[in-house]
Amino acid sequence: MSKYQIIPYAKEYKSRWDRFVASLNGTYKGSKNTSFLFHRDFIEYHQDRFEDFSLLIFKEEKLRAVLPANRVGATLYSHQGLTYGGLVLDAEIRLKEVMELFQELLGFLSQSGIEELELKMLPQFYQELPGDELDYLLFLTEAKLIKAETAAVIDYRNRIPLNSSRKHAVNQAVKAGFSVEKTTDFEPFWNQVLIPNLEAQHDAEPTHSLEEITSLAKRFKYNIHQFEVRDAQHQLLAGATIFETQVVAHVQYISATPEGKKQGALDFLFQQLIEERFSHKWYFDFGTSNEQAGNKLNAGLQFWKETFGARTRIQRTYRLQTKNSFKLENVVI
Known part of the structure; x- marks a missing residue:
């Protein structure tokens, strides 16, 4: 029996969800790769446009991750109404556990009739703590990079x-x-x-x-x-x-x-x-200067941002097959 429990979001979980996605504010309580956009009041301001399929992932009754998401047919998106998304992780979680729960997540989605998962990742410079675990797991599960957009960012440090x-x-x-x-x-x-x-x-x-x-x-x-x-x-x-x-x-x-x-x-x-x-x-983010899913660059707009001292960071979107959960087996040695 799995030690993880995956539960679709419902209103009775609102306060627990919102506490989890709160910023660390100098503590290690909450999630390390978060944003106020992940609060339910923000996700739900346009709830009539999306079929919400957000998920909470528990391990022995402790909330370890949440996934803001919406469903369209056999595809799950993280979340199309948000600028960015991805799997929001507990501040103290470690790589091996992220691997375990992500494998459970893919299996859950596959059993729910969801064949593809599309993740518009939270840019790395938004993270309060190092948190690139999901990038590694996307590599292991042979996710396809389908969009790369250029954000113009000032690094205050x-x-x-x-x-x-x-x-x-x-x-x-x-x-x-x-x-x-x-x-x-x-x-x-x-x-x-x-x-x-x-x-x-x-x-x-x-x-x-x-x-x-x-x-x-x-x-x-x-x-x-x-x-x-x-x-x-x-x-x-x-x-x-x-x-x-x-x-x-x-x-x-x-x-x-x-x-x-x-x-x-x-x-x-x-x-x-x-x-x-x-x-x-830490950073001032002018946003992206792209069109057509990153395939075209507005060079004039990008140059204008760069004259303020901004330089390029990348926002990535991946798509993977949920059936690829088996690729996370036998990885740990």
Whole structure:
């Protein structure tokens, strides 16, 4: 009889799930590769769009891992409504145990009629402790890398100086009397800047509606922040929405008006965010600059991010066959 028990998520497990995915905050209680995106209130804000199939993995009644996930037919995704995912592990878990529970997980999924598992991995620089166990197990189970996206990231512990062209734009913005303001009102940026720009440039909409981002920001007030740049006449020129985890400040949305682009409003904004507002973090993550599942690179956007001192880290997505659980047998010697 297996010492592991795998249970589909249900509402009665909410408090236990949320305690498990909480950040370590200097302790070893909780999970080591986590994010506020893994809290149930975040996962479920768009629950009508997905068939949730999140799982809790227990060992002798102790919660050892959770998998935020949704199901589409015979495929399980970790989770399509989240920027990243993967198997969220207990802070004190060791490699051999991760191997055991992952084998159990694949067997459970196969018996549940799930043939493929797709994992959009939490980028390594988001982890509070070393936690690459799953990468090794994906190698052993012959998972296929199906997507690699380039994140532009500033490492605060190994800073690269701001490019001279950015410094010039920032100085011009200072002379013009620009200011950066933090706000809880997302409506001006969403309706006046972000939505018109996405529609005009990409024929697209924000992932989050105004109502959704406003609701999420109220629930996660220490993690979701909205910043605006306004000129001396208090006209809105640009803005950015930041998702903050324990170790990373991530740029979720960024946009500027035509006038804001001309006058370097975004240069001014990000100089403030990087140098002052989030300088206590380990990393500042501008996000990816890719299209078509990583097969195309927006070189201009990537270069702009790099002029702030950002360099490339990779976010990987894998797909594997659940029947390959047997490949984890006889590995340990």
